Amino acid sequence: MLSTATASRIEAVEAYSGHACYDSRMKNAEKLNETPASKPTINDIARLAGVSKKTVSRVINRSPLLNEDTRERVEAVIRETGYVPNPQARALALGRNFLIGLIHDNPNAQMILNMQQGILEALHGTEFELVVRPVDRGSATMLSDVRGFLERQRLFGVVILPPISENDQLAELCDEIGCRYVRMGSAVLDDADHMVASNDRDAVVEAIRYLISQGHSRIGLIAGPHGFRSARERREGFEIALAEAGIKLPRSLVADGHYTFESGIAATDSLLDLSPRPTAIFACNDEMAAGVLFAARERGLRVPEDLSIIGFDDTPIASRVWPPLTTVRWPIIAMGRSAALKLISGSIAHADEVTEPSTFFSTLIRRGSVVPPAKA
Amino acid sequence: MLSTATASRIEAVEAYSGHACYDSRMKNAEKLNETPASKPTINDIARLAGVSKKTVSRVINRSPLLNEDTRERVEAVIRETGYVPNPQARALALGRNFLIGLIHDNPNAQMILNMQQGILEALHGTEFELVVRPVDRGSATMLSDVRGFLERQRLFGVVILPPISENDQLAELCDEIGCRYVRMGSAVLDDADHMVASNDRDAVVEAIRYLISQGHSRIGLIAGPHGFRSARERREGFEIALAEAGIKLPRSLVADGHYTFESGIAATDSLLDLSPRPTAIFACNDEMAAGVLFAARERGLRVPEDLSIIGFDDTPIASRVWPPLTTVRWPIIAMGRSAALKLISGSIAHADEVTEPSTFFSTLIRRGSVVPPAKA
DNA sequence: ATGCTAAAGGAAACCGGTGTCATTTGCAAG
DNA sequence: CTTGCAAATGACACCGGTTTCCTTTAGCAT
Numbered sequence: 104m105l106s107t108a109t110a111s112r113i114e115a116v117e118a119y120s121g122h123a124c125y126d127s128r129m130k131n132a133e134k135l136n137e138t139p140a141s142k143p144t145i146n147d148i149a150r151l152a153g154v155s156k157k158t159v160s161r162v163i164n165r166s167p168l169l170n171e172d173t174r175e176r177v178e179a180v181i182r183e184t185g186y187v188p189n190p191q192a193r194a195l196a197l198g199r200n201f202l203i204g205l206i207h208d209n210p211n212a213q214m215i216l217n218m219q220q221g222i223l224e225a226l227h228g229t230e231f232e233l234v235v236r237p238v239d240r241g242s243a244t245m246l247s248d249v250r251g252f253l254e255r256q257r258l259f260g261v262v263i264l265p266p267i268s269e270n271d272q273l274a275e276l277c278d279e280i281g282c283r284y285v286r287m288g289s290a291v292l293d294d295a296d297h298m299v300a301s302n303d304r305d306a307v308v309e310a311i312r313y314l315i316s317q318g319h320s321r322i323g324l325i326a327g328p329h330g331f332r333s334a335r336e337r338r339e340g341f342e343i344a345l346a347e348a349g350i351k352l353p354r355s356l357v358a359d360g361h362y363t364f365e366s367g368i369a370a371t372d373s374l375l376d377l378s379p380r381p382t383a384i385f386a387c388n389d390e391m392a393a394g395v396l397f398a399a400r401e402r403g404l405r406v407p408e409d410l411s412i413i414g415f416d417d418t419p420i421a422s423r424v425w426p427p428l429t430t431v432r433w434p435i436i437a438m439g440r441s442a443a444l445k446l447i448s449g450s451i452a453h454a455d456e457v458t459e460p461s462t463f464f465s466t467l468i469r470r471g472s473v474v475p476p477a478k479a
Numbered sequence: 480m481l482s483t484a485t486a487s488r489i490e491a492v493e494a495y496s497g498h499a500c501y502d503s504r505m506k507n508a509e510k511l512n513e514t515p516a517s518k519p520t521i522n523d524i525a526r527l528a529g530v531s532k533k534t535v536s537r538v539i540n541r542s543p544l545l546n547e548d549t550r551e552r553v554e555a556v557i558r559e560t561g562y563v564p565n566p567q568a569r570a571l572a573l574g575r576n577f578l579i580g581l582i583h584d585n586p587n588a589q590m591i592l593n594m595q596q597g598i599l600e601a602l603h604g605t606e607f608e609l610v611v612r613p614v615d616r617g618s619a620t621m622l623s624d625v626r627g628f629l630e631r632q633r634l635f636g637v638v639i640l641p642p643i644s645e646n647d648q649l650a651e652l653c654d655e656i657g658c659r660y661v662r663m664g665s666a667v668l669d670d671a672d673h674m675v676a677s678n679d680r681d682a683v684v685e686a687i688r689y690l691i692s693q694g695h696s697r698i699g700l701i702a703g704p705h706g707f708r709s710a711r712e713r714r715e716g717f718e719i720a721l722a723e724a725g726i727k728l729p730r731s732l733v734a735d736g737h738y739t740f741e742s743g744i745a746a747t748d749s750l751l752d753l754s755p756r757p758t759a760i761f762a763c764n765d766e767m768a769a770g771v772l773f774a775a776r777e778r779g780l781r782v783p784e785d786l787s788i789i790g791f792d793d794t795p796i797a798s799r800v801w802p803p804l805t806t807v808r809w810p811i812i813a814m815g816r817s818a819a820l821k822l823i824s825g826s827i828a829h830a831d832e833v834t835e836p837s838t839f840f841s842t843l844i845r846r847g848s849v850v851p852p853a854k855a
Numbered sequence: 856a857t858g859c860t861a862a863a864g865g866a867a868a869c870c871g872g873t874g875t876c877a878t879t880t881g882c883a884a885g
Numbered sequence: 886c887t888t889g890c891a892a893a894t895g896a897c898a899c900c901g902g903t904t905t906c907c908t909t910t911a912g913c914a915t
Contacts, residue, residue: 142630144871155895160873170893187631191570192871195900200567202610212795216588223613232610232632234578237599254518255563256608364799393799400801419588423740423769424800425776520901531865536903546863568901571870 143184152180163188190230200257201230203446206249206273207264208240210362211390213418214435218264218287221439231259231447240267246276253282260284260446262439268292269332285442289333295461299442301433303333303415306465307340307385310413310431313467314383315348318475319411322352323374323381325360325367325391334362337387337415356381360391367394368401375402375410382476383411389421392428396472411473426471433465519560528556539564566606576633577606579822582625582649583640584616586738587766589794590811594640594663597815607635607823616643622652629658636660636822638815644668645708661818665709671837675818677809679709679791682841683716683761684723686789686807689843690759691724694851695787698728699750699757701736701743701767710738713763713791732757736767743770744777751778751786758852759787765797768804772848787849802847809841 149156154177161169162177180186194200203226207215222233236252238245253261253276260283263273268286274293277284286292289303314322324341327334338357345352355377358370367386371394374381386392392414399406406412406426414421417432441459448459521539525532530553537545538553556562570576579602583591598609612628614621629637629652636659639649644662650669653660662668665679690698700717703710714733721728731753734746743762747770750757762768768790775782782788783802790797793808817835824835 146871156872157874157896158894161894164873168893173893187627189571189633189871190631191567191576191633192900193873194567195565195571195902196871196873198900202608212592213588216592219611220613223611230631232578232612234608234610235595235599236608237596251563255566255606257565257567364795390799397799397801419740420796420799423766423773423796425773522901532902533866533904534864537864540903544863549863565901568870569903571872572901572903574870 142189143186145186145188148177148180148184148186151184152177194257198257200259201232202234202256202258203231203443204252204256204258204261205233205235205264206238206261206267207236208238208267209264211388211416211418214416215264217435218262218439221436221441222262222443224436225440225443225447229447231443234258236261238267240270246272249273250276250280253277253280258282262442262446263287265289265333266331283446285445287438287442289336291462292332296445298461299438299445299459299463300461301438301463301465303336303431303433303465304340304343306431306433306467307337307415308344309467310415310429311341311344311385312348313429313469314385314411314413314473315344315350317383317411317473319383320350321379321381321383321476322350322356323384324357325370325374325384325386325395326357327387328361329359331362334387341385360387362388362390364390364394364397367391368398369394371395371398375399375404381410383413383473385413387415389414389416389418389428389430392430392472393420393424396424396428407472407474408477411476413473417468421468422470428472429470430468431465432468434463438463518565519562521562521564524553524556524560524562527560528553570633574633576635577608578610578632578634579607579819580628580632580634580637581609581611581640582614582637582643583612584614584643585640587764587792587794590792591640593811594638594815597812597817598638598819600812601816601819601823605823607819610634612637614643616646622648625649626652626656629653629656634658638818638822639663641665641709642707659822661821663814663818665712667838668708672821674837675814675821675835675839676837677814677839677841679712679807679809679841680716680719682807682809682843683713683791684720685843686791686805687717687720687761688724689805689845690761690787690789690849691720691726693759693787693849695759696726697755697757697759697852698726698732699760700733701746701750701760701762701771702733703763704737705735707738710763717761736763738764738766740766740770740773743767744774745770747771747774751775751780757786759789759849761789763791765790765792765794765804765806768806768848769796769800772800772804783848783850784853787852789849793844797844798846804848805846806844807841808844810839814839 145156145159148159152159154173158173159177162174162181190201203222205219205222209215219233219235226233234256238249242248261277263284263286265288267273268288269292274284274286274297284297286298288298288300291300292298311322322345324338326338356374358373360366360370367390370391371384374384375398384395386395392412395412396406399410404410412428414428414430417430421428421430444459521532521535524535528535530549534549535553538550566577579598581595581598585591595609595611602609610632614625618624637653639660639662641664643649644664645668650660650662650673660673662674664674664676667676668674687698698721700714702714732750734749736742736746743766746767747760750760751774760771762771768788771788772782775786780786788804790804790806793806797804797806820835
């Protein structure tokens, strides 16, 4: 008798040391347990419906092998009790979670958040939740970090955002672990089941054609960072459009950028030092385009009269500066939604035969930053 | 014998109907299972170390009741095998997940993302993951949505972002369910364990004092939406600063805004229609301050010569417009980190006695959008 | 030596689902 | 009237941890 009391005390200490969280809320939780209102389990449903656990499980999972009467009886009990299956138990039994991971290494907040929004729209009403996971592309342990994350959490699948999505090793890792994945990108990087792409190159061709149609021929380019697929695609679009118009430009009209505001300023400074200077600049993203505007103002240049500007992404900044920037909009939210649907289709009821598109098209948004060049 | 084969086929159908996901990757997963490399479980560790499951569990949970020899032996096996406890099994046994939820209803992408960054910094290296959950504050089912989310997922805790954090019912709901929570806010809304606050009011007092010190006395205010605590705090700061300087302004110098760019433009239009018009405008966030700048430009006003502007938040837009905006910066990332640490401290090893601050201080960032007013 | 206690560790139940396999029942064919 | 087979359902083990409770062992006073 005494030894029993002792043992209890011991284990109390043990528990305390384990996860020390004895605050006031614990008491509330205990009270909750006392009430009969604690959540019903599959056993409760089985008992109330007079069937076995397995039958309830079959109802939950829409097994076609059930008698209609049984199904309806169980469903009635489920409705009455408000029963919801415990996702942790399901995850354990299935060896797989109902979590979708979002892996990104991108500095563009708006892009990530729009992507999240699109994914969450697709996940809404399903049992899936979204887990975010930023990674450090520079880190030597990046791959093993992600591996640990995927293996430990046993995610259902992941959406990988650019630019880290361009890393083929990451995709291979997912394959190896058996984790579904969808990569977002500026061009087709993988097969249709694993990829959602925008057509950056075509969009840039359209943008540059527009500049040319307005009479520009000395057009500067602020490129994206080396090694980024989006940077390559956008630059190729630039070159294609010039080539088809028969315009040949000196190498000096192409400046390097890093997709940052500051790099946009620096690149613009070098471009505007040229003589004759360009009458228009295409920056490979809006951050840099905002830098172009900023740098132009610092020099007292008027935009668009003295310099036309086009950006890429249609982030909020593009419409908030003065003048608002002409830019390329790509359907981030729709792409996020599509990526998530690709992952979970087959696991959700109403998604029979829905094939999500893999390529999305961007559009040129014409605002006030482009006019014909001043007569020289 | 035949009936066995039949049953197998039946259950195969059953499984198919349940979660239909028979693609090529399934095969990979099966192959993985065949390899001996499949993840070790607590049973493997127990066997290899020659102890019981419970002892391994005690090692994992740092029970003080263990013999040092035993602990070291088990830890050695854990290291060798690279064993990591299965979070799903733990979640099931403990009745609680190792997931931190982020509940928000905010349109400000940069704020949410910075907050995520701060939280993830705190979570890094722990077993916790971050699950994001946007809610619709207008929706009638908001509370029951969140309830379902919390109960189903059995989250360890949640961080609630403004403005939804100001909803007391939400906090009560967390209490009732027994889910830890921390609310972020512009003023103290709850006790120190459940709250991380910035001092918006004081920050605005400082900003307005600065305008006054520059010689401004006709200062317009673009307020935030009714019902937002941050809007109230910032407005009070405005009034306090004017009162202490003995400045009395007509009611017409206060315009309503909704924290959006467009509402900033509209409010500015009404303020600049006044005669005499204000020489400075304080907008309660940067989005609206950008709207002020935009609207001023549309009228051909020079900023800052004809109109000084101060914003609030120091979002990227503040430094990317021309002229860059003087604004108030609050330490979002640090606050996010602190919120997460408040939640998990006690459950992580190295967090003994660390008490996280509950109030954070904002600073005025002086850029180019404020100069003394032109002599009238 | 004996008895008592505390420390250390193990056996088995449990968390709430799913998978495997067996059983019951109904019905058509032989 | 069996026999054979499919449909419907159930019993039970299992997923990988934690908790409860019990046993073994060692140390110490009597």
